[in-house]
Amino acid sequence: MTFEPAIGLEVHAQLLTGSKLFCGCSTRFGAPPNSQTCPVCLGLPGALPAINRQAVTMAVKAALALGCRVNPVSVFARKNYFYPDMPRGYQISQFDLPLGEHGSIAVFSGERTDGGKIVNRREKTFGITRLHMEDDAGKSIHDGLPETETKSYVNLNRTGVPLVEIVSAPDFRSSQEAYDFVVHLRKTLLYLGVCDGNMEEGSLRCDANVSVRPKGTAALGTKVEIKNLNSFRFMQRALDYEIERQKRVLSGGGRVVQETRLWDESEGRTFSMRSKEEAHDYRYFPEPDLPPLRLDPEWIAGVAAELPELPGARMKRFMSDYALGADDALLLTSTAATAAYFEECARESANPRAAANWVMGDLARALKNSGGEIEESPVTARELAALIRTIDSGEISGKIAKTVFEEMVRTGEPAVDLIGRMGLRQVSDEASLVAVIDKVIAANPKQLEEYRSGKTRVIAYFVGQVMKETRGQANPRMVNELLERKLAGGST
Amino acid sequence: MPITRDEVLKIADLARLRFSEEELDGFTAQFQDILDYIERLRQVDVEGVEPTIHVSLPADGAPLMFREDEPRESLPVEEALGNAPDAAAGHFRVPKVL
Numbered sequence: 001m002t003f004e005p006a007i008g009l010e011v012h013a014q015l016l017t018g019s020k021l022f023c024g025c026s027t028r029f030g031a032p033p034n035s036q037t038c039p040v041c042l043g044l045p046g047a048l049p050a051i052n053r054q055a056v057t058m059a060v061k062a063a064l065a066l067g068c069r070v071n072p073v074s075v076f077a078r079k080n081y082f083y084p085d086m087p088r089g090y091q092i093s094q095f096d097l098p099l100g101e102h103g104s105i106a107v108f109s110g111e112r113t114d115g116g117k118i119v120n121r122r123e124k125t126f127g128i129t130r131l132h133m134e135d136d137a138g139k140s141i142h143d144g145l146p147e148t149e150t151k152s153y154v155n156l157n158r159t160g161v162p163l164v165e166i167v168s169a170p171d172f173r174s175s176q177e178a179y180d181f182v183v184h185l186r187k188t189l190l191y192l193g194v195c196d197g198n199m200e201e202g203s204l205r206c207d208a209n210v211s212v213r214p215k216g217t218a219a220l221g222t223k224v225e226i227k228n229l230n231s232f233r234f235m236q237r238a239l240d241y242e243i244e245r246q247k248r249v250l251s252g253g254g255r256v257v258q259e260t261r262l263w264d265e266s267e268g269r270t271f272s273m274r275s276k277e278e279a280h281d282y283r284y285f286p287e288p289d290l291p292p293l294r295l296d297p298e299w300i301a302g303v304a305a306e307l308p309e310l311p312g313a314r315m316k317r318f319m320s321d322y323a324l325g326a327d328d329a330l331l332l333t334s335t336a337a338t339a340a341y342f343e344e345c346a347r348e349s350a351n352p353r354a355a356a357n358w359v360m361g362d363l364a365r366a367l368k369n370s371g372g373e374i375e376e377s378p379v380t381a382r383e384l385a386a387l388i389r390t391i392d393s394g395e396i397s398g399k400i401a402k403t404v405f406e407e408m409v410r411t412g413e414p415a416v417d418l419i420g421r422m423g424l425r426q427v428s429d430e431a432s433l434v435a436v437i438d439k440v441i442a443a444n445p446k447q448l449e450e451y452r453s454g455k456t457r458v459i460a461y462f463v464g465q466v467m468k469e470t471r472g473q474a475n476p477r478m479v480n481e482l483l484e485r486k487l488a489g490g491s492t
Numbered sequence: 493m494p495i496t497r498d499e500v501l502k503i504a505d506l507a508r509l510r511f512s513e514e515e516l517d518g519f520t521a522q523f524q525d526i527l528d529y530i531e532r533l534r535q536v537d538v539e540g541v542e543p544t545i546h547v548s549l550p551a552d553g554a555p556l557m558f559r560e561d562e563p564r565e566s567l568p569v570e571e572a573l574g575n576a577p578d579a580a581a582g583h584f585r586v587p588k589v590l
Contacts, residue, residue, distance in 0.1 A: 151588055
């Protein structure tokens with residue numbers, strides 16, 4: 001029997017506000033422990049929440065960008081559970097009436113070959129079940145401090161930081177689809193400027209629900225929740241492991257147990273996290289301290305009208321406007337800054353194909369080496385475009401351009417200045433090329449003889465010699481033409 | 493809808509509350525009274541009536557007051573930790589949880 005997986009994701013994204021969701025404490029990461037708390041986020045008796053306008057705006061942007069219907073009335077609810085990092089004893093979340101529902105996004109997703117290559121990238125649509133707002137819990141520390149054999153430590157700086165939880169439909173049929181979705185989702189949130197997407201600092205966190213079923217059946221199998229997926233690669237590995245584990249269980253006549261499992265990256269496997277049976281009994285009820293969140297439909301329409309061009313739309317535009325393939329367009333839209341850089345370079349150089357190659361190739365490598373972002377690139381889009389123009393006009397060769405580019409990265413100087421100063425301008429002057437060619441031919445009578453006896457391939461040798469003489473600056477097309485004429489015995 | 497003592501026990505457990513046998517019996521009876529009352533309310537015809545999400549608000553809803561996103565000063569760490577039964581190294585300290 002063949003099985004197919006059904007995967008759904010729950011993504012928590014921290015909204016990029018300066019203050020917390022329900023109080024004015026700062027959200028700055030890395031502050032001294034417990035230095036960003038107040039009676040509201042500490043859950044002290046009598047303290048009342050007051051909602052952050054910017055957080056709501058950001059959540060609405062995210063909901064709209066994910067194609068959700070934004071509910072004109074949504075309701076905050078208490079999710080009750082006890083854990084030391086949640087001092088109120090409940091999280092303020094949304095339950096029956098979330099901010100956004102019934103969304104979907106189109107993602108260019110591919111298939112992964114055994115060699116790890118992604119092929120067949122095409123557009124697929126995945127459902128977004130809901131997007132709701134909630135506040136974050138604090139951070140528990142279990143080691144690295146005195147007496148951690150018997151004690152845990154709690155830092156409440158993060159308690160109350162605004163989050164959106166985005167729940168996908170169980171639409172992914174492979175770990176690659178889930179991977180492509182979450183990469184696209186992160187990109188969308190970054191384009192919107194509502195989340196910094198930093199997984200190491202926990203600004204973006206991901207849990208997965210995985211089940212498998214016999215291929216062709218409609219009902220979903222028993223699902224397992226996987227937590228502790230600290231990077232997209234971990235997530236993909238964990239999903240692959242879990243899918244295979246469940247297939248083995250079912251093939252062996254067993255039954256998948258509904259449970260929460262944790263991914264252990266060092267061991268490369270998931271393991272069961274013993275969960276208390278009441279763990280999922282959160283006894284939700286409407287938050288009495290907050291009236292329902294009412295949003296004016298006109299205001300929502302205004303937010304929708306001001307959304308920036310999103311990565312999916314930009315990618316498709318790049319494919320049609322610049323004749324790029326899906327893989328290239330995906331790379332060039334990986335961040336809004338990369339996309340803007342490419343577009344400027346393509347426009348200024350009037351050569352989108354060359355611009356794409358430079359941005360994805362030499363520029364990407366240079367930035368990787370320096371560890372810098374494209375925003376701080378030592379070579380601006382305009383300057384790279386100028387370099388491309390000098391190649392296209394025949395002023396320098398493509399090979400010399402690589403050297404010039406390296407100098408541009410090193411010095412930050414404009415291409416034209418460097419080409420002049422380094423004496424790299426391509427020699428396209430016929431008289432000086434002929435002089436060099438004559439000299440080379442005179443110095444190699446044996447090769448000339450071979451050429452004239454029919455071994456015309458020896459022309460490559462002459463080209464090489466001419467290039468050597470001109471330190472690579474001879475116009476290769478002209479060298480070829482002139483050599484052919486000269487070697488054939490013609491005069492110029 | 494009858495409620496059992498086990499259900500009351502479970503609810504107490506979820507709220508991390510422990511009661512004596514007598515108290516449990518008392519709560520079971522009180523819960524039953526509440527549920528019976530709700531049962532009576534359920535018989536009221538509410539066709540066309542908007543659900544009351546908040547008892548403290550008019551049905552058409554008082555507007556939710558927004559706060560602007562302006563960070564304000566937090567409590568000093570010593571004060572934040574002041575009421576904690578145990579604190580060390582700038583942290584609240586609790587029995588080991590994992």
